[in-house]
Amino acid sequence: MKKRFTEEQIIGILKEAEAGLKVAELCRKHGLSEATYYNWKAKYGGLTVSDAQRLKALETENARLKRLLAEAMLDNAALKEVVGRKW
Helix, strand or coil: CCCCCCHHHHHHHHHHHHHCCCCCHHHHHHHCCHHHHHHHHHCCCCCCHHHHHHHHHHHHHHHHHHHHHHHHHHHHHHHHHHHHHHC
């Protein structure tokens, strides 16, 4: 899935709203819905660009660790099944 806006652009849009631009006007200007704006505000509100980059890196690492844990749990379950069989 291709993202339409980068984290830097999202933070820039949020800063425009903080500067006093109305949300409806801002959304119309950038072609997004108000729901999207409020979702972004909940996720990226108060972050700087470097914070957003760090957040993305942490999310990527978290996904990798979850995958590793799932694989380890599958291996563990397979080993338990082999050991549990009666020969």
